[in-house]
Amino acid sequence: SYSTSGNIADYKKHGYELVTDGYPADLTFDNDDKTAQNFTVHLKHQNIQSTEAKTVTETIHYQGAGNQTPADHTASVNFTRSVSTDAVTGEKTYGNWSANQSFDAVTSPELKGYTADKAQIDKQTVNGDSKDLAFTVTYTKDASTKPVNPSQPTTPAKPVQAGQAVATNFVDQRLPQTGETDQQHMTLSGLLLLAMSSVLGLFGMTKQRKE
Template sequence: MKGYTPDLKSVAALTVTPDTKDTVITVTYTKNPIVTSTENKTVKRTINYLVDGNEVSAPDSVNQEFIFSRDVFTDTVTGDVTYGNWNVDNTSFEAVDSPSLKGYTPDLKSVAALTVTPDTKDTVITVTYTKNPVEVQPTPKPTESVDSNKTDPADSTNTMTKHVNSTTVTAKSQIINQVVPSQPVTKSKKLPQTGEEHNSLATIGLLILSLATGLGLKKRKKINLLID
């Protein structure tokens, strides 16, 4: 009988005769001593963090584990072993958000929760951080220096206009100088009310009249030549 031991391993053979009396033999079974122990099994999940380029230190690794346990019964007589049930309450690993690392982005924002059993194998997950791309700012254009010796086109136009105006004034002055001497210029008296301004206007009028008279004489002189 499993788990029990008889006090007699065997009842010996017996030779009987007509005179042999009936006999009764009792074999008593005693339950075998049982040794109880506990068996443990640990399931692990390790999350490692790696920085691409190793320019900065990576976050510390995260270690998750769950220890399953059950009773073990050993028969000290026969050596037979029997097992109890595993404890399977709350057997899951919590989700783990990847730590923030300035200037870097992890390939996994979070490691999902995981339900485990005694048959689950140990796992290792690696989260890799990649450096964020740097936005290149456009290079500003250099400021053009102003050459003090360079002539502005607008200034050149103004200069040409000034030269033209000066030449026109000079030409008019030469014509007036040629015509005026042939005609006497009458000095005007200064009027007490108009003053020098009236005198100047009178002088300009005389000059224009003299110019017209001179041109008329030249035309008349040409006509006379044709008649003669």
């Protein structure tokens, strides 16, 4: 009454699958104790097939132009490969990724009054093992080229005409020293007295002549 079905079912619960069951359903035992009767049940690890997908993204970030700054540019490509998982051990076996793919070259947008440090981001070729790509384009404000206002010309110096006298005033900007002011006052007073004396002297001489 022995059957292998119970043991086979237990193996299947642990990730095995049946290949062949060599134990006959109608087995008749003999009475020969000297001869062993051997049978083989063949099982193997079950492998679960699946597909793995991956996305690689390219991002171009624009900066430096204030509210004129363009929005970021993004693009993505997808790759797939087969995966075989051992149901008993959990070990995975990977197939090859699908064919390589490329991101097209991207020209940096032109902005009036600004210059980009990269005129374009070149074409990029990636595969399933590639990491995401990131680039930055920075805009710099152009130098100002504002012309001089012709309505406000610079006034040239007036030339001296022939025969015209030129007066030049020299101003002594030295700060007076201690005691210098008093000395100046005394000198001025002396000069005034001398002038008055001269006038009085002339007046006296004129009077005498008249007499």
